[in-house]
Amino acid sequence: MAKNISFTIKYWKQNGPKDKGHFDSHQMKDIPDDTSFLEMLDILNEELIEEGKEPFVFDHDCREGICGMCSLYINGTPHGKTERGATTCQLYMRKFKDGDTITVEPWRSAGFPVIKDCMVDRSAFDKIIQAGGYTTVRTGAPQDANAILIPKQDADEAMDCASCIGCGACVAACKNGSAMLFVSSKVSQLALLPQGRPEAAKRAKAMVAKMDELGFGNCTNTRACEAVCPKCETIANIARLNREFIKAKLAD
């Protein structure tokens, strides 16, 4: 049975990257606790519009945990305190209590400038992918699935790395503004498979160079990223990227 909760929501308002920004707050009344967090924000916006106020801007798309667009820093945790392995859109109001104050902030990192309120520009991630997160191998017509043998363990590990949805929570959580968990996951998903090996060295160098050029920080292994990653990526990926990168540079 759903029960209703009332709480205060403090949400970040900011007009573009240069604006200083500030918090506004709003009293939410009798919200059923089976409402999703984003539905709750929809209700907030309807109430704001009714009051003649500007609605609160936040990012979202699929609302089913697979696109990586939703990106809210809720009560000090990227994506909020979901069961790990879930994004903001998979957070439900039953995780909160009657009378709570819920603080909603954008990803705060120099690599992700604020577009408006809690919507940030994460196109830096696209640029990193464009630098090398693909294969140019001509695969020709589809071949028999068993033609290239891939150990189950490698296939599973590659799939786990590929499940990174590029949400940016890792960067948001990192005191160094480092994008290493994202980049290492995207390097790993290909480095682990035979189809990705021919360009592995080139890819690792190109993606790290782009990441550095875009101003992301130097990873100091604090593990804040893996603690908040909705797809449970681990720093084993970062070790793999370090290995790929160092090997590639030493071979030059």
Add this chain to the structure above:
Amino acid sequence: MWLFKSSIGRKLIMSISGIALVLFLTFHGCMNVVAIFSKDAYNQICSLLGSNWYAILATAGLGALVAIHFIYAFILTFQNRKARGNNKYAVTDKPAKVEWASQNMLVLGIIIVLGLLLHLFNFWYNMMFAEIIGQPTMGGYEATDGFSYIQQTFSNPVFVTLYVIWLIALWFHLTHGIWSSFQTLGVSGHVWFNRWKNISYAWATVVILCFLAVALAFAICPDSLGNISGKVVPFAM
């Protein structure tokens, strides 16, 4: 050069200089323990490491390592602050798996440098430096009489306290630093991550206990230490 120009390269500099310093500390810690048992043996090590060309060369190398590690600590931290940006979160919630040390390496490092300066003043200045400038008894004892300098230093409770604070900072720095440097080198993964982490804690604890044992033993019972006497001849010089 990629070592200086890429983030992973800069981390590699941090990692390799860090490991080299850990190896040195391990040797230094083992060497110190000798003082608890034998004044003769300890002072013999001191004279072996006096102002010979190889000892001076090694000391210069160590100084360079500390300088590199120190400079890169500031370069990395400066770049990371910039990458993080100026906007602070209003609410933060540190996940349990994030070690405190991992987020405070620079502060711990600065404490370590201050301790290092004190240490150089207490020992190196009166020992190697005194020999180099040709005034071997400058500090009140023979330059090779490390044992007496230990006794003198730790008879002062202020120094004992400062050294204990220093060692605690070093312990925290190492518990994160050791596994972090292997992670940076890329020799880690799902299995080795936990192994390196346990090795870090064990290694840091053993090394720090070696130093702590000497400091505390000399603070508590300076006169009953180092009594095993006789000439030790480790190898013909």
